[in-house]
Amino acid sequence: MGAIYDRELEHLGSSDVMLIRVRRRLLAAAQALANESVTPPGVAHPEAYAVRGGGVFLPSGADWLQSTAELRKAFVDHPELDPSVAGG
Amino acid sequence: MLSKEDNELVSRVGPGTLMGNLFRQYWVPALLASELPSPDSDPVRVLLLGEKLIAFRDSSGQVGLMQHNCPHRGASLFFGRNEENGLRCVYHGWKFSADGTCVDMPNEPAESDFKSKVKAVAYPTQERGGIVWAYLGPRATPPPLPDLEANMLPDGEWQANATMRECNWLQGLEGDIDTSHLGFLHFGARDPEQTSANTFDYYTVKDRAPRYKAIDTDYGAMYGAYRPAHDKLNYWRIAQFLFPCYVMIPTYVLGLQVLARAWVPMDDEHMMFFGMSARSRRAAPNPARGGTLPTRTGMEKLPNSTDWYGRFRLVADARNDYLIDREWQRSRGDFTGIAGVPTQDQAITESMGPVLDRSIEHLGTSDVMVIRVRRRLIQAARALADEEVTPPGVDHPDVYRVRSGGCFLPEGAGWLEATAELRKAFVEHPELDPAMSGGQA
Numbered sequence: 323m324g325a326i327y328d329r330e331l332e333h334l335g336s337s338d339v340m341l342i343r344v345r346r347r348l349l350a351a352a353q354a355l356a357n358e359s360v361t362p363p364g365v366a367h368p369e370a371y372a373v374r375g376g377g378v379f380l381p382s383g384a385d386w387l388q389s390t391a392e393l394r395k396a397f398v399d400h401p402e403l404d405p406s407v408a409g410g
Numbered sequence: 411m412l413s414k415e416d417n418e419l420v421s422r423v424g425p426g427t428l429m430g431n432l433f434r435q436y437w438v439p440a441l442l443a444s445e446l447p448s449p450d451s452d453p454v455r456v457l458l459l460g461e462k463l464i465a466f467r468d469s470s471g472q473v474g475l476m477q478h479n480c481p482h483r484g485a486s487l488f489f490g491r492n493e494e495n496g497l498r499c500v501y502h503g504w505k506f507s508a509d510g511t512c513v514d515m516p517n518e519p520a521e522s523d524f525k526s527k528v529k530a531v532a533y534p535t536q537e538r539g540g541i542v543w544a545y546l547g548p549r550a551t552p553p554p555l556p557d558l559e560a561n562m563l564p565d566g567e568w569q570a571n572a573t574m575r576e577c578n579w580l581q582g583l584e585g586d587i588d589t590s591h592l593g594f595l596h597f598g599a600r601d602p603e604q605t606s607a608n609t610f611d612y613y614t615v616k617d618r619a620p621r622y623k624a625i626d627t628d629y630g631a632m633y634g635a636y637r638p639a640h641d642k643l644n645y646w647r648i649a650q651f652l653f654p655c656y657v658m659i660p661t662y663v664l665g666l667q668v669l670a671r672a673w674v675p676m677d678d679e680h681m682m683f684f685g686m687s688a689r690s691r692r693a694a695p696n697p698a699r700g701g702t703l704p705t706r707t708g709m710e711k712l713p714n715s716t717d718w719y720g721r722f723r724l725v726a727d728a729r730n731d732y733l734i735d736r737e738w739q740r741s742r743g744d745f746t747g748i749a750g751v752p753t754q755d756q757a758i759t760e761s762m763g764p765v766l767d768r769s770i771e772h773l774g775t776s777d778v779m780v781i782r783v784r785r786r787l788i789q790a791a792r793a794l795a796d797e798e799v800t801p802p803g804v805d806h807p808d809v810y811r812v813r814s815g816g817c818f819l820p821e822g823a824g825w826l827e828a829t830a831e832l833r834k835a836f837v838e839h840p841e842l843d844p845a846m847s848g849g850q851a
Contacts, residue, residue, distance in 0.1 A: 323484040333528045337517045
């Protein structure tokens with residue numbers, strides 16, 4: 323892409339929703355800090371970082387947020403889960 | 411000299427610059443066809459007019475030339491997989507055909523029509539005489555290729571080569587239209603006795619300050635440099651500049667010499683020299699030529715790498731002072747101590763710095779052609795920018811049908827009239843004797 327890519331040249335598709343959202347949040351936070359001295363997310367809330375990422379099978383139609391609330395918590399043991407579902 | 415403003419104008423060739431726009435009116439040599447040896451061979455990084463491009467040969471043999479950033483999110487297509495008539499970006503699998511059409515977008519849902527809305531920036535290409543030509547310009551239908559004879563010979567009769575040079579393109583080109591440096595940079599240590607009497611070589615060394623004529627032409631400009639020879643003849647060296655970056659040099663015999671030399675900007679500080687010529691029409695080199703030749707030719711090249719600046723590099727370069735041999739220079743074995751005529755040119759034009767500031771120059775009478783060519787380039791670039799004047803030759807490929815070289819003309823003969831037939835391309839001259847050059851190639 324080069325040292326600093328000119329993102330005006332991009333053509334973003336439906337697979338790019340997350341990075342679109344992240345760029346927007348970064349820009350909004352930086353502007354809010356500059357313009358209104360708004361403390362950015364997490365600075366005063368270390369506990370907000372106590373989360374986990376990963377894969378899971380859910381029934382189709384299930385609410386993904388509700389169904390994964392416990393699994394996304396950090397510092398929790400899950401002896402009931404089978405690591406082999408990842409396939410390696 | 412040039413004002414700093416004109417010097418910037420004539421040196422900078424990136425997108426949107428005046429000289430860049432002038433170049434983009436023409437087809438330009440982009441790479442040697444041999445750099446893409448076979449269908450689906452490895453993609454090649456190509457810098458051209460300040461643009462980073464990827465060249466590839468697809469399964470059908472067609473050459474694609476695309477901007478290297480994938481239109482999705484800018485990953486380099488250099489890493490792409492060259493497969494089944496297209497280059498597939500390895501980041502998300504988007505695939506492009508040689509004309510830039512997006513033919514597959516496998517990370518979008520099947521019902522999405524996003525694929526039809528995305529096109530890679532791809533430039534038209536043509537192959538001829540060992541050169542891959544590219545058109546980076548604005549026309550939907552590009553103009554014709556220039557009728558350069560050396561690039562239009564039947565297969566087996568042409569040769570093409572390339573050398574990268576690490577300085578601005580015009581410094582390279584100007585060395586090619588500056589005839590008086592020959593007697594110094596290249597032949598400075600040579601005495602007339604070391605050449606065959608009454609040949610071009612002989613008079614080049616005997617009289618190192620030729621007189622000049624220079625004129626504008628429909629393809630660019632032409633000069634004749636002349637000095638007295640035997641039997642009330644003058645030895646004339648006749649050469650052309652052809653828009654936007656070609657030179658036909660005045661070595662060898664006018665009427666027999668078929669060549670074209672292209673000084674193609676890669677970016678403002680690097681160029682690719684392309685040499686095109688007829689194979690084996692030259693006289694055998696004269697063993698009596700001066701100096702003790704070293705075992706090296708000076709033209710040895712490093713293996714090409716895949717770097718933007720990794721194509722056709724000389725082993726002898728600025729980092730090793732071109733392997734200068736001071737003892738060879740001191741003993742007058744060679745004026746420069748640097749092996750190889752093209753390497754001597756390379757050393758001197760690179761030594762001026764990446765982009766010479768021409769406001770510091772002091773130009774003399776031997777620089778008439780250099781002055782004329784700069785003026786024509788600047789005028790053509792301004793006329794295009796200010797009045798949309800199509801520059802010389804773009805729509806007239808036939809004006810490129812010319813030849814350069816040396817000849818003996820009677821004193822007082824009109825050089826233009828006397829050489830009209832000899833300067834025409836595609837004409838055989840069995841009556842001419844190649845030996846009159848003295849071995850000059």
